[in-house]
Amino acid sequence: MDTNKNIDKLLEKLLSFGEDQVHNICFFMLNSGLRMKEVIDAKFSDIDFKTGTLQIVVPRSNLFNKEKVIKLNQISLTLLAKIRDQYPNDTWVFQSKNKKNQINSHPKALSYQSALNTIKKNSKHNLSLNRIRHAYATSNFRNQLTSPSIIDIKNNLGHETINTTINYIKNE
Incomplete structure (x- = not known):
């Protein structure tokens, strides 16, 4: 079974079992190319809905992020926007709904x-999380007339070089 079918089945299963938040994480990864850690760390204050951008801080081993x-x-x-409207008081886009994490804590x-x-x-x-990123790269590369350029794909994936991005694009 190919990767796209596996991703579709995963998304369907997550919804059918009431795992809306994790479904939204995977769906966002599939449409943005971001790593799961980058998605989970996103705050509403990092999103500029007017410019359609998301600011991400990438930790580095040296002193500078x-x-x-x-x-x-x-x-x-x-x-x-749907998540923001549903949870207008949340700080994080994918904020923990676990009650233990909410009582007397930030x-x-x-x-x-x-x-x-x-x-x-x-x-x-x-299905590995990296397969979702590969699917993002492949899908957007194949639909270049309506999708981001290879440079935008590279930037969203966080790659240093175009060659790495090209390696992500799978020929099926």
């Missing part, structure tokens, strides 16, 4: 491990 601003497509912006993002466990539990073919 790197910031990047990526362009979001309309599908991603619509999803983020809000927290959904934990990476919790989201990953939910994905693994619902993925029949052990």
